[in-house]
Amino acid sequence: MPAEQALTWDPSAPGVMRLPSGRLVRGRGLRRPLPEGPAPALALYLLGREPSPVAWESRWLRWPDFWLPSDRAATADALHEAWERAGDERVEVACGGGRGRTGTALACLAVLDGVPAGEAVGYVRTHYAPHAVETPWQRRFVSRFGQVRRPGG
Numbered sequence: 001m002p003a004e005q006a007l008t009w010d011p012s013a014p015g016v017m018r019l020p021s022g023r024l025v026r027g028r029g030l031r032r033p034l035p036e037g038p039a040p041a042l043a044l045y046l047l048g049r050e051p052s053p054v055a056w057e058s059r060w061l062r063w064p065d066f067w068l069p070s071d072r073a074a075t076a077d078a079l080h081e082a083w084e085r086a087g088d089e090r091v092e093v094a095c096g097g098g099r100g101r102t103g104t105a106l107a108c109l110a111v112l113d114g115v116p117a118g119e120a121v122g123y124v125r126t127h128y129a130p131h132a133v134e135t136p137w138q139r140r141f142v143s144r145f146g147q148v149r150r151p152g153g
Contacts (some may be wrong), residue, residue, distance in 0.1 A: 009090050013037060015098070017106060017128040019113040023086040027106050027128055029098025040092035042085050044078055046101040063101050066134065068141050076145075079105060083112040103132025107142040117143045 069075040095101035107120040
């Protein structure tokens with residue numbers, strides 16, 4: 001295995017989604033056991049309250065279940081960082097169940113990767129989970145994600 005591949009996910013591992021550029025991102029539900037294998041280099045936790053500490057780098061985004069992130073600019077910044085780092089690091093995106101908030105964030109990563117915003121939810125439902133992105137406002141958030149300005153950008 002080439003050295004540059006050693007730091008990314010196994011594409012056949014549970015929850016791993018390949019973006020069109022080849023970047024690999026793992027989505028998961030925190031209510032399920034941690035999958036076997038290597039730990040993430042960066043994890044984005046999309047939860048209504050701060051999660052317990054973990055042994056790897058993580059970033060918490062206040063994002064109540066079935067809703068939208070409380071700070072959209074901070075979310076855009078975190079997703080840009082996750083997308084950039086997924087090029088050569090193991091990046092994980094997780095919420096309680098691994099479908100609504102996680103699917104929404106994965107769809108936003110797909111937009112950053114070049115998938116048209118109007119097709120990103122379908123992309124995630126095909127390549128990650130059929131029921132990802134659960135609410136109409138989450139779908140609308142994805143469709144408008146390309147318009148969100150990154151802090152300082």
